[in-house]
Amino acid sequence: MKYTPHTPDEVREMLSSLGLNTIDELFSDIPEEIKLKRPLNLPSGMSELEVKKHLANLAAKNGSADKYTVFLGAGVYDHYVPAVVNHILLRSEFYTAYTPYQAEMSQGVLQSIFEYQTMICELTGLDITNASMYDGGSALAEAALMAVNQTRRDKVLVLATVHPEYRSVVKTYTWGPEIEVVEVPYKNGIVDLEKLEELIDDKTAAVLVQHPNFFGQLEPVEEISRLIHAQKGLLVVAVDPISLGILKPPAEYGADIAVGDGQALGNGLSFGGPHLGFFAARKDLARRMPGRLVGLTTDKEGNRGFVLTLQAREQHIRREKATSNICSNQALNALAATVYLATVGKKGLKEIALQSLQKAHYTYERLIGEGYEPLFTGPFFKEFVVKVKDEEEITQKLLKHNILAGPGISRFYPELAPALMIAVTEKRTREEIDSLVEVLGGDR
Amino acid sequence: MGSYPLIFELSKEGRTGFELPELDVPAKDINNLIPEEMQRKTEPDLPEVAEVDVVRHYIGLSRRNFGVDNGFYPLGSCTMKYNPKVNEDTSRLAGFAELHPYVPEELAQGALELLYDAEQYLKEITGMDRFTFQPAAGAHGEFTGLMIIKAYLEKKGEKRTKVIVPDSAHGTNPATAAMCGFDVISIKSNDRGLVDPEELAKVLDNDVAALMLTNPNTLGLFEEEIVKIAKMVHDVGGLLYYDGANLNAIMGVTRPGDMGFDVMHINLHKTFSTPHGGGGPGSGPVGVKAHLAEFLPVPVVEKDGDRYYFNYNLPNSIGKVRTFYGNFLVVVKAYTYLKALGGEGLTDVSQKAVLNANYLREKLKKYFYLPYDRLCKHEFVLSGKWQKEKGVRTLDIAKRLLDYGVHPPTIYFPLIVDEALMIEPTETESKETLDRFIEVMLTINREVEENPELLHEAPHVTPVKRLDEVGAARNPILRWSKDWQK
Structure with missing residues (x-):
């Protein structure tokens, strides 16, 4: 299948307008010694019909949420995505556009980002x-x-309860600029506050917290906030956006920067991507923000309009002095989040959070009733960990009943194994939860 | 036309567009589940609207936007080719779109096979030995690539501090190098728009970690001395990084791996037709030669007999640059395209992309100054300096193009061309479309003479007129506020 529209006559005509006879002459500036001089050793192309079949066959080999009941979480959650989201995303004026550099013909994307x-x-x-x-x-x-950059300090504390993959990314990013990263140990599934207090000093730029944390537990964010601010460091918190339907907004406990993964906001599981990361901060940090910002302005007739703004922070202007090298954003995923939040509204978001909370606790109570032991006993939102006899065995047993739960804790915290993570969203029905409990119950 | 309401301004208290099933488990008092001091006391001010309000609002917004499906989009350096519709369909198959990243590997065999097979395609197209799909964008790929170089050098016991970038490079190159903790050394291009081996020689020493190069470069010109350049860098122990932004020009003709590059990224959203999404999601897979494979981010995809699996066992890996496996659904789209085109189709892509660019270059150079007048690859850069002498800036020309329903070229980049207009037609545009663009450009050129005011005031037919960017930056308003309602 080719998507090039040229007829052979047109190719000849265009070449002759350049004084050339063959396509190969267009590449005469490439030294012979590095020319490939053979066809690419790749399979022949396929018609759309064939390619669709091929991809459908691959897709069918996967154990996706249309075939399994998903209690898997650990950063990616099976929340319901209203139909309207995908229909808006399929508007090709949005998805086939580039970054909105030409604001006057990109008001759709710009306003949606605003x-x-x-x-x-x-x-x-x-x-x-x-x-x-x-x-x-x-x-x-x-x-x-x-x-x-803001504090001109070069040490960062990260709680060991932050998602292990997030911590891994933090380590990669901080290695180049030689920032010291210190992990703060946990105690009963949340930060060990005494250890944290010991570790925070006047060299500490920030403490990185996830709340609810990787285990689903709620961190003592007010205390953490007090401790880090006493030393004039910043509180950076990664939050589950759905939880903010019922949990206190980060600014209210003193977070200076709040980030998180926006997957749960109208983006599917997607085998982990694309999603979006959201990034919010105090106003006085604006000029140190990474990434694009959209601002309000007016046109010469006084109409309201939107443009990319404060671009003097960015790589295309500042080059090596930019706040980050990031050039793109996840605009289409952010659009999904916007349409999602507009659709569910303030009442809907609260209801989704409450139902996830209630269903997760119902699941938890039922498992405890079956004799399971929780790994941690603090308050949690929609995810928790229970001890099991054998992670692999129980996972396989659940699979036989078309249930996906986990992951097993050994994957990231071998010292806590064997235990199983369980996440419950508003999508799970009592019947599905009871089936999970029944399968797990028989194992006790 | 004119102002358009924000979704918040459509909100009516008590209106809803969403409903969940009744809670079917016993409800507990929330105060017994979440400590009161951790609870939210005030509701976020999200809009209260009906579903039809949401639909009409965002359809309205889509009509105030312009994509490749609306018309010609010769935005240089961005490869705004047509995005085949089948890619959208395959990436929405439930087996991909509803797959959790932590399913046991036996339930992800289709996804793993796809990643594995896509890697084989990229290896053959580029001449590299291994790829990772973890980077989410081109700049993210650059970051990954430079970190791999850093890890490789440090393992050898070398702490090199410098990264060289030509003055024609994308802004992300120096920004990435700085982010990875390197000092950036910029070198001037020669009068042919290429890296000057003599200038390069002056800055090459044992402190050089890498040279970052785009080839063809941002002027659309092939770096003819690339073999010599590669040897010079390698001779001082540095590595070569290939910015794959312009890969669309050379598929089936030459390969970065054969030119001497050690590391590269590919923009799947450019060369492999995945849509740009209004700014993302993209995908920036990174390819390396064999000697750098041990430093790739984990996991990499391997095959053992008929079974595919994630290999996390790379002790020298730079770690992760993103959670999970990258922008997987973008890879699904690119893979669909690779399968559809095959080797012959991909070669045809580059041939037609270069043909289209040269055709436009030849037709426009009489009317717009062409600083580097010779064969180009997939794009070329004009200068608006003749028009500037008549009081019309490149910005005005760009804004006037909007009135003709054409997305303007990239402007004022690369920085080494005064009043630059960087034009990349891509291979999916027909001769008719190119001819119409030429006509529009000539019309605008006539308007420069006859009615410059028309250009200064442009655009005229867009939903909003020229926007005040300076004002927006001086007094940044970055969110809606309730207080706006009078």
Whole structure:
């Protein structure tokens, strides 16, 4: 299948307008010694019919949420995506556009990002939000870099309860600029506050917290906030946006920067991507923000309009002095989040959070009733960990009943194994939960 | 036309567009589940609208936007080719779109096979030995690539501090190098628009970690001395990084791996037709030669007999640059395209992309100054300096193009061309479309003479007129506020 429209006659005509006879002459500036001089050793192309079949066959080999009941979480959650989201995303005026450099013909994308920025500010309570980052992990890493630049300190504390993949990304990002990253140990599934207090000093740029944390537990964010601010460092918190339907907005407990993964906001599981990372901060940090920002302005007739703004922070202007090298954002995923939040509205978001909370606790209570032991006993939102006899065995047993749960904790915290993570969203029905409990119950 | 309401301004208290099933488990008092001091006390000010309000609002916004499906989009350096519709369909198959990243590997065999097979395609197209799909964009790929170089050098016990970039490079190159902790050394291009081996020699020493190069470069010109350049860099122990932004020009003709590059990224959203999404999601897979494979981010995809698996066992890996496996659904789109085109189709892409660019270059150079007048690859850069002498800036020309329903070229980049207009037609545009663009450009050129005011005031037919960017930056308003309602 080719998507080039040229007829052979047109090719000849165009070549002759250049004084050339063959296509090969267009590449005469490439030295012979590095020319390939053979066809690419790749399979022949396929018709659309064939390619669709091939991809459908591959897709069918996967155990996706249309075939399995999903209690898997750990950063990616099976929340319901209203139909309207995909229909808006399929508007090709949005999805086939580039970054809105030409504002007058890109008001659709620009305004949708402005609405997105507003919504994330509303959720987090913070003053400003950028146009989005790649994902939650890279957003947290960029927040660490921003905190270092803002405070001119070169040490960052990260709680060991932060998603292990987020921590890994933070380590990669901080290695180049030689920022010291210190992990703060946990105690009963949340930060060990005594250890944290010991580790925070006047060299600490920020403490990175996830709340609810990787285990689903709620962190003592008020205390953490007090401790880090006493030493004039910044509080960076990674949050689950759905949880903000019922949990206190980060600004209210003193977060200076709030980030997170926006997957749960109208983006599917997607085998982990693309999602979006959101990034919100206090107003006075605006000029250190990474990424795109959309601002309000007017045209010469006084009409309201939107443009990319404060671009003097960015790589295409500042080059090596930019706040980050990030060039794109996840605009289409941010649009999904915007349409999602517009559709569910303030009442809907609260209801989704409450139902996830109630169903997760119902699941938890039932498992405890079956004799399971929780790994941690603190308050949690929609995810928790229970001890099991054998992670692999129980996972396989659940699969036989078309249930996906986990992951097993050994994957990231071998010292806590064997235990199983379980996440419950508003999508799970009592019947599905009871089936999970029944399968697990028989194992006790 | 004119101002358009924000979704918040459509909100009516008590209106809803969403409903969940009744809670079917016993409800507990929330205060017994979440400590009161951790609870939210005030609701976020999200809009309260009906579903039809949402639909009309965002359809309205889509009509105030312009994509490749609306018309010609010769935005240089961005490869705004047509995005085949089948890619959208395959990436929405439930087996991909509803797949959790932590399913056991036996339930992800289709996804793993796709990643594995896509890697084989990229290896053959580029001449590299291994790829990772983890980077989410081109700049993210650059970051990954430079970190790999840093890890490689440090393992050798070398702490090199410098990265060289030509003055024609994308802004992301120096920004990335700085982010990775390197000092950036910029070198001037020669009068042919290419890297000057003599200038390069002056800055090459044992502190050089890498040279970052785009080839063809941002002027659309092939770096003819690339073999010599590669040897010079390698001779001082440095590595070569290939910015794959312009890969669309050379598929099936030459390969970065054969030119001497050690590391590269590819923009799947450019060369492999995945849509740009209004700024993302993209995907920036990174390819390396064999000697750098041990430093790739984890996991990499391997095959053992009929079974595919994630290999996390790379002790020298730079770690992760993003959670999970990258922008997987973008890879699905690119893979669909690779399968559809095959080797012959991909070669045809580059041939037609270069043909289209040269055709436009030849037709326009009489009317717009062409600083580097010779064969180009997939794009070329004009200068608006003749028009500037008549009081019309490149910005005005760009804004006037909007009135003709054409997305303007990239402007004021690369920085080494005064009043630059960087034009990349891509291979999916027909001769008719190119001829119409030529006609529009000539019309605008006539308007420069006859009615410059028309250009200064442009655009005229867009939903909003020329926007005040300076004002927006001086007094940044980055969110809607309730207080706006009078």
